[in-house]
Amino acid sequence: MMRIAIAGSSGLARTLAYHINETAHPFIIISRAPKPDLTAKGYQVIVVDYDNQQDLEHSLRGVNLVISTISGNSQINLIDVAAKTGVRRFCPAEFEGPPARRTNIDWDPLDRGKRATLARLRYWANQRQCIMRFTVFTCGVLYERFSPNGLFSVGVGDSTGATYQGSYLMDVGNGTAEIVDRTSTGQLIYISMTALDDVGRFVAAAVDLDLQSWPNELRMAGERLTITDVVHCAETVRGGGLFSTDIIDARHLQSLLETANYCQDFFKANRMHELMATEQRRYDFEHPNLNGMVNVVPVSFYDWLVSQWVVPI
Incomplete structure (x- = not known):
């Protein structure tokens, strides 16, 4: 103990x-x-x-x-x-x-x-x-970025300027998306994601392990998907209709950022920074080591979206 x-x-x-x-x-x-x-x-x-x-x-x-x-x-x-x-x-x-x-x-x-x-x-x-x-706990992107009212709804990320619904990749409620789906060299972009509640479950399970055996990084993930599949999951949950999606060429991100800064559109600039980080694979990782060390079964991204956006009959 x-x-x-x-x-x-x-x-x-x-x-x-x-x-x-x-x-x-x-x-x-x-x-x-x-x-x-x-x-x-x-x-x-x-x-x-x-x-x-x-x-x-x-x-x-x-x-x-x-x-x-x-x-x-x-x-x-x-x-x-x-x-x-x-x-x-x-x-x-x-x-x-x-x-x-x-x-x-x-x-x-x-x-x-x-x-x-x-x-x-x-x-x-x-x-x-x-x-x-x-030890750093790595969980990728929180599912809650795509919840009604975004991260603000769970009291996370107040200092990031990216807490509102639609501040990252897509606005599920309004059926819109702004994404970069391939790197500047043409490779598909993946992100790893975890639900906030599962982050809590993973960390609580980790504290039952020998503290001395913890590595410098413990990675957890609910799911790893391509950006295209992230949007497709949301489109399916919202009834199957295609979102109004703006697919940005990775080579144009820097110029879009500069324009946003010049126009003092800070929300747009923040979105461009996040898309640039996504293109650089900053939210992507394979082999989440903590998943294999503890008895936690995380919720899938699709099932989580259903819990947030589908009204029970």
Whole structure:
């Protein structure tokens, strides 16, 4: 049995707490503000100031595993204190595509501090006196991007600017899509995806494994599909009619981004950044190792879409 700290109180943190609560492992939720609705569920919520080292030291006392859903300097501060207080493993706020697939350019608009976070974790992992190691949970694209009201409906991704319905690939409700389906060299583009609830189930199952045996990356996936098949699944669920689909040539993405920036169309620019990341296969991976390590059967993308968009008779 180990003691777990979940940093944050967003929709992702709440999903993790719900499923970890089903295990034998005690946990706390670290939050910037009181959360009466969470304490009403019987969860222990500790209010901290992430700029206050004593606050963080107190909250992490006796903690073996930290799972973070926060970002920026707050997460860096949390990492530093965790390393100094004997935390054995730290899981940063990733929950996207594999870190190795990211671009190496100096300025990455989709980075949101992730590169700095991993650099800090590697620094501590290389310190002889530090026992803390880290693991990234990789889940690809959340199915909830395609739900009614998008990620906003589950309280995820508030800082990304891509939480609304239709902000990525397609608007299932309105039957429209804006996609790039092949790379600049003509290869089909795939993405790996997982439902938010299944992410919680996978993580909860992982904490029952030997913490020392965790690799630096644990990959989970509900399904891996081509972009064309993603849209086709939605078209089928919505009655079989073809969506109004704009298929963008990958070679034109940069010019479309520049135009969006010039026109100060920030929502369009964000969509272009996401399509460029998709074309670069940043959300694609094969062989999800966590799937084979735990007894979790994830929901398929099609069945998940049905649960969201088909009204029971």
